[in-house]
Amino acid sequence: MAEHQAQVSPRPRTMGSYSRPSVDNVQSPILHPTLPNNDYEIKPETISMLQSAVQFNGMMSEDAHAHVKSFYEFTDGIELNGVPQEAIRWTSWF
Structure with missing residues (x-):
């Protein structure tokens, strides 16, 4: 029985499946700022x-x-221990 399972090949893909994006190993395009x-x-x-x-x-x-302009104006007034404005905006936004 175990021998039979090892010989099973993966299902063949259709032409349509090649045109759809794969979500395997997808990384986020958003980069967290280094602090x-x-x-x-x-x-x-x-x-x-x-x-x-x-x-x-x-x-x-x-x-x-x-x-967005109001958000930037508000976060421009926040200063934290040498932390870049981008990091403050990032943590405040999410």
Whole structure:
């Protein structure tokens, strides 16, 4: 029985299966910024202020560009222990 299982070949692929993208070994295109040190903390009060100051709900009446501009203006005012702005924005956004 074990010999029979070792001889089974994989299923043949159809032409259509070659045109569909494979999700095996896919890496995220988003690169996390490298930090000079790991001893920083974004305080809960800062996150709360960020959520109330630059809230975006995706409504038709809202301007997504204005939302991103407000987010950048808010995060530009945060300075943490030599941490790059990109890292602050990354951790604040997600």
